[in-house]
Amino acid sequence: MRPVVRGSVPLVAGVAKTVSDYKDWRLDLLGRIGNYCSYCNMVLNDSPQVEHVSPKAPNPGLTLTWDNMLLACGPCNRTKDDDPFDIATHYIPDYHNTHLAFSFKVVDHPTKRNQKACIIIPRNDPAVDPAKAQATIDRCGLDATTYNVRATDLRWKYRYEALVTAQLWRSDWDKWGSGIGAPFVDLLLTAATGKGFFSIWFDVFHDVRDIKIALIHEFENTHAPSFDPGSDFDPIVRVVGDL
Numbered sequence: 001m002r003p004v005v006r007g008s009v010p011l012v013a014g015v016a017k018t019v020s021d022y023k024d025w026r027l028d029l030l031g032r033i034g035n036y037c038s039y040c041n042m043v044l045n046d047s048p049q050v051e052h053v054s055p056k057a058p059n060p061g062l063t064l065t066w067d068n069m070l071l072a073c074g075p076c077n078r079t080k081d082d083d084p085f086d087i088a089t090h091y092i093p094d095y096h097n098t099h100l101a102f103s104f105k106v107v108d109h110p111t112k113r114n115q116k117a118c119i120i121i122p123r124n125d126p127a128v129d130p131a132k133a134q135a136t137i138d139r140c141g142l143d144a145t146t147y148n149v150r151a152t153d154l155r156w157k158y159r160y161e162a163l164v165t166a167q168l169w170r171s172d173w174d175k176w177g178s179g180i181g182a183p184f185v186d187l188l189l190t191a192a193t194g195k196g197f198f199s200i201w202f203d204v205f206h207d208v209r210d211i212k213i214a215l216i217h218e219f220e221n222t223h224a225p226s227f228d229p230g231s232d233f234d235p236i237v238r239v240v241g242d243l
């Protein structure tokens with residue numbers, strides 16, 4: 001899960017923007033953090049939903065607050081719903097280093113034969129509280145493998161397809177791309193941003209410093225300090241004492 005920076009309240013003619021409908025933040029959020037779900041990191045295409053980090057029903061005072069807004073896909077937004085979601089009990093992409101908190105795993109789909117699924121799991125790292133990571137996964141359904149003929153939650157499938165694509169690019173990088181350098185990286189960035197799932201690409205290229213730097217900069221407003229230039233841009237704790 002990509003750590004992001006929403007930034008300060010957008011200005012209109014030099015004055016902090018106010019809204020009467022939270023959906024009026026949509027274009028501002030798209031401009032700041034790109035057209036990706038803030039939780040599963042899937043490309044949102046034509047249906048980006050403005051999502052309240054702290055749910056609006058139990059927190060009416062936060063219904064219109066810029067600092068409480070992110071973008072989400074339908075499945076993440078629906079699953080998260082109005083259930084409690086808090087920095088004390090969950091890892092949140094505009095506060096924690098959520099790339100460090102989570103990893104992924106490929107599994108055989110439990111009901112669909114010959115189909116792989118890629119699901120999110122807590123990252124095995126001493127800085128990560130596995131219970132808190134799992135609570136976040138549960139709250140957003142990031143390990144869901146829903147499959148039926150009417151299923152609209154296909155995050156597991158798109159995530160797997162992104163992984164396969166990233167691994168193909170990695171194979172090409174190792175075979176000949178690294179000899180080409182920057183032009184290859186430019187093409188790779190086009191593929192990565194078009195496919196989404198920042199953390200998949202970042203982990204597949206976990207030992208290629210130049211591509212990690214390029215991914216951090218190409219995905220809009222990724223929280224760059226969450227990656228340590230002193231250790232080849234490996235993820236580091238964003239909130240001391242709390243990952």
Ligand SMILES: [Zn+2]
Pocket residue numbers: 037038039040041042072073074075076077
């Ligand atoms: Zn999502």
